[in-house]
Amino acid sequence: MPTAVAENYLKQLYYGQQAASGELVRVGDLAAAIGVTPGTATTMVKSLARSGWAVYAPRTGARLTRRGERLALSVVRRHRLLELFLSKVLGLDWSEVHAEAEVLEHAVSEKVVEKIDVLLGRPQVDPHGDPIPTASGTLPKPPATTLADCPLDRTMHIVRIMGADQDKDFLHFLDRNGLIPGATVTVRQRHSAAQAIQIDVKGHPPIAFGTTAAKRILVKAKTT
Numbered sequence: 001m002p003t004a005v006a007e008n009y010l011k012q013l014y015y016g017q018q019a020a021s022g023e024l025v026r027v028g029d030l031a032a033a034i035g036v037t038p039g040t041a042t043t044m045v046k047s048l049a050r051s052g053w054a055v056y057a058p059r060t061g062a063r064l065t066r067r068g069e070r071l072a073l074s075v076v077r078r079h080r081l082l083e084l085f086l087s088k089v090l091g092l093d094w095s096e097v098h099a100e101a102e103v104l105e106h107a108v109s110e111k112v113v114e115k116i117d118v119l120l121g122r123p124q125v126d127p128h129g130d131p132i133p134t135a136s137g138t139l140p141k142p143p144a145t146t147l148a149d150c151p152l153d154r155t156m157h158i159v160r161i162m163g164a165d166q167d168k169d170f171l172h173f174l175d176r177n178g179l180i181p182g183a184t185v186t187v188r189q190r191h192s193a194a195q196a197i198q199i200d201v202k203g204h205p206p207i208a209f210g211t212t213a214a215k216r217i218l219v220k221a222k223t224t
Contacts, residue, residue, distance in 0.1 A: 002053070004106035007075045008034060009044050010053060013064050014072035024061030070137050077133040078105040078113050080126035085116050087127040094127040094180075095171040128171075129160030129181035129218070148197065148214035150187055156219040158183045163216055170213070178204035184222060 002010065012033045016025035031041035045062045048054035053068030064072055082101040086092045092100065108116075114135065117123075124140060125131055133139045144159050158181050161174065174180060184202035191197070195211045 002051070002071065005044070006048060006051075006053075007071070007106055009041075009048060010064065010068055010072040011075045011079070013048075013054060013062060014069060014076065017063060024057060024063050026061045030062070073133040073137045073139060074110075075105060076139075077135070078108060080130055080132045081113055081116050081120070081123075082108070083126045083128075084120055084123055084132075088120065094175070095168040097127060125160070125181065127181075129158070142220065144218035144220045146215045147185065147187065147199070147209070147217040147219050148211045150219050152187055152190070154186065155222045156185055156187075157222045158185060158217055158219050160218040161216060162218065170216075174217075177201060177207055179217065185219065 009030070012030055013025055016030060016033065017023070027041050027045060028038050030045070031038045034041065045054060045056050048068065049056040049062070052065060053071060054062050054064055056062045079101045082104050083094075083097040086097040086100055087094055117135070123132060131140045131142070142159060147156075147158075150156050158179060160181060161171070178201045179185070186200045187197050188200060188206070189198040190211075196208050197211060197214055198206060198208055200206050
């Protein structure tokens with residue numbers, strides 16, 4: 001079985017592949033995501049390749065094998081279920097659960113993960129709206145668009161906050177203004193010159209929001 005360090009690399013490779021639409025992930029990008037030097041990342045990627053979890057192309061990048069992707073999804077599943085458990089059962093703030101889950105995901109057994117899944121009612125998403133892989137390794141991808149691109153004057157609801165693990169201040173800002181998964185929002189105006197949008201949030205005052213931040217919020221049309 002892989003070490004905790006190897007699992008982190010597999011998980012970040014998976015995330016990198018999603019961002020790169022399945023293309024090879026540059027080792028430099030992988031190193032930056034993990035917080036190590038490119039040389040350290042290269043050594044680990046070569047080790048993953050020797051173990052059959054990844055394919056490595058020198059000076060080009062790396063990608064997961066099917067075996068490596070299954071294992072990466074298992075780690076993602078553990079992480080996101082733990083985030084939801086920490087938030088829903090233990091009451092931790094959604095800005096804190098990522099760091100805690102990063103530690104715990106390597107320590108819990110699949111038996112414990114399955115018990116957590118049952119306890120939570122087989123949830124489909126974590127506290128930030130990120131989809132939770134099933135035990136069989138499938139990952140649902142619900143249709144959604146960004147808050148920056150959705151139609152004007154149409155009632156939408158928030159389904160996901162992208163990159164929620166990277167910025168506690170951003171999550172605190174969203175929480176204060178009601179911009180959390182499940183919230184109802186309507187974009188009223190777009191100001192291209194100012195790179196901002198004007199939005200209504202149900203139960204909260206209207207707010208001006210930068211389009212860069214709005215692209216991190218995924219929404220879908222609210223159905224009756």
